[in-house]
Amino acid sequence: MKSVEVATILNIETSTRICSVALAVDGKIIMSKESGEKNAHASNITLFSESVVHEAQLSFDQLDAVAVSMGPGSYTGLRIGVSTAKGYCYALDIPLLAIGTLKALAYGMIQDISTPDDHLFIPLLDARRMEVYMAVYDSRLNPVQPVRAEVVDENSFSDLLKKKKVVFAGDGAAKCKDLFQDHPNARFLEDLHPSSSFIAPLANSKFLQKQFEDVAYFEPFYLKDFVAGIPKVKGLK
Numbered sequence: 001m002k003s004v005e006v007a008t009i010l011n012i013e014t015s016t017r018i019c020s021v022a023l024a025v026d027g028k029i030i031m032s033k034e035s036g037e038k039n040a041h042a043s044n045i046t047l048f049s050e051s052v053v054h055e056a057q058l059s060f061d062q063l064d065a066v067a068v069s070m071g072p073g074s075y076t077g078l079r080i081g082v083s084t085a086k087g088y089c090y091a092l093d094i095p096l097l098a099i100g101t102l103k104a105l106a107y108g109m110i111q112d113i114s115t116p117d118d119h120l121f122i123p124l125l126d127a128r129r130m131e132v133y134m135a136v137y138d139s140r141l142n143p144v145q146p147v148r149a150e151v152v153d154e155n156s157f158s159d160l161l162k163k164k165k166v167v168f169a170g171d172g173a174a175k176c177k178d179l180f181q182d183h184p185n186a187r188f189l190e191d192l193h194p195s196s197s198f199i200a201p202l203a204n205s206k207f208l209q210k211q212f213e214d215v216a217y218f219e220p221f222y223l224k225d226f227v228a229g230i231p232k233v234k235g236l237k
Helices: 041-056 075-092 101-112 158-163 174-180 196-208
Strands: 006-011 018-023 028-035 064-071 096-099 119-126 130-139 143-151 163-170 186-189
Touching: 006 041, 006 075, 006 196, 018 041, 028 041, 028 196, 041 075, 064 075, 064 174, 064 196, 075 096, 096 196, 101 119, 101 130, 101 163, 101 174, 101 196, 119 174, 143 163, 163 174
Parallel strands: 006 064, 064 096, 119 163, 163 186
Antiparallel strands: 006 018, 018 028, 119 130, 130 143
8 A cells, every 4th residue: 555644535424314425635524425315325325425526626546545434323324335435445446444433423522512521422323212322432532331232211321420411412312312301411412413524533543543444354333133124015924
């Protein structure tokens, strides 16, 4: 791989309903596109990728790496994002970078708070019913609690809320709002969602440290096994 001091990286986020692609140079976004259109990742992802590269007046062979949100999240969304990222890396012979979905969202949450030092940050992704994918980070993005699946109830974050101000965000945060919105230490960032713009600075840091994935063998971090729904076939009981 050529020596690169200022990296141009294509960043891809498809772990939730949001399809998001950003082009970044030295970790700074120069072009991005996002859509919350349902079931449109497969049709949007390459269009968005081509758009951000061409609108920045660059070509794909000027990319130094591709970064992708690695999960947890939607099984189908993660497959689409990772497959697209790997395809670009194979075709262009450039490195693949993988960024944890919850860590990237926590990064965005930290940037959204003016005085984050006395806060804890809990990114949450919807995992059906009252379950969420979650983790807990401090203001320096150090993990306080590891990534896991959690069934949310009134006791889920009581110990943390007693000690510090706690910020919740992501499409799983709605499951917590009815339970904790009146707590003086709870804060909800309702409009914040996983985005390729949050991946970019983390990916740039990984690139400079040469923390690359094996393109051939890399798989998304699903956290839970995929469970397919039972097809509704007429006459089948």
